Amino acid sequence: MTMVFRRIVEISRAPLFIFCAMVIIFLGIYFEVPLFIPPFVGSLYILFMGRNVMFRKIIGGHLIGFACAFIEPFITSSLDLNFLPEVILQTVLIGIAVSAAVLLMSISGLKHEPAIATVIIFFEANTTGQLIFGVIPLETILVFAGGLLIVTFVSWIVIVRR
Numbered sequence: 001m002t003m004v005f006r007r008i009v010e011i012s013r014a015p016l017f018i019f020c021a022m023v024i025i026f027l028g029i030y031f032e033v034p035l036f037i038p039p040f041v042g043s044l045y046i047l048f049m050g051r052n053v054m055f056r057k058i059i060g061g062h063l064i065g066f067a068c069a070f071i072e073p074f075i076t077s078s079l080d081l082n083f084l085p086e087v088i089l090q091t092v093l094i095g096i097a098v099s100a101a102v103l104l105m106s107i108s109g110l111k112h113e114p115a116i117a118t119v120i121i122f123f124e125a126n127t128t129g130q131l132i133f134g135v136i137p138l139e140t141i142l143v144f145a146g147g148l149l150i151v152t153f154v155s156w157i158v159i160v161r162r
Helices: 002-012 014-030 034-048 055-068 071-078 086-108 115-121 138-160
Strands: none
Touching (some): 014 138, 034 115, 034 138, 055 115, 055 138, 071 086, 086 115, 115 138
16 A cells, blocks of 8 residues: 555656756756756656655765866866877866766765766866856856756755655
C-alpha cells in the first residue's frame, strides 16, 4: 500500500515539476545558454522522484560547480599555454575543473551528480557582452541564479516541508 501511495504523491507533484522545468528551459533558451537546462532539470527530477537527497547537497553541489568554473580563467591568466592546441588545452582545463569539483564535493559531503555538469557549462559560455569578474557573461550568471533559485524553492517544498 505504501508503494501505491508513494506513486500517487510523485504523480501529484508532476504539475509543479513540469512548470519549474519549463521555466528553466525558457531561461536557458531565452538567454542562449541551453546547456544550463540539463543539470537543473536533472536536479528537479531527482527531487520529484523522491530520492533521499538533502537540501544542502543540491544547493551546495551546484555552488561548488559554479566556483570550480573559475579555475579555467585563473589558469589561463596565470600561465601562458598558447603553445598547446585548443582542443588539448580545453580538455585539460575542463578535466582539472571537473576533478576539483568532484574532490570538493567529496570532501565537503555535498555530492550531487547533476552539479558536475554545472562546471562544464561555464566553459561553453560566450565571453562577449558584460562580464562578471572579467570572466563570465552576465546572462550566464542570471540563468545559473534563476535555475538555482527554482531548484532551491522546489527543494524546500519537497524536502524541508516533509
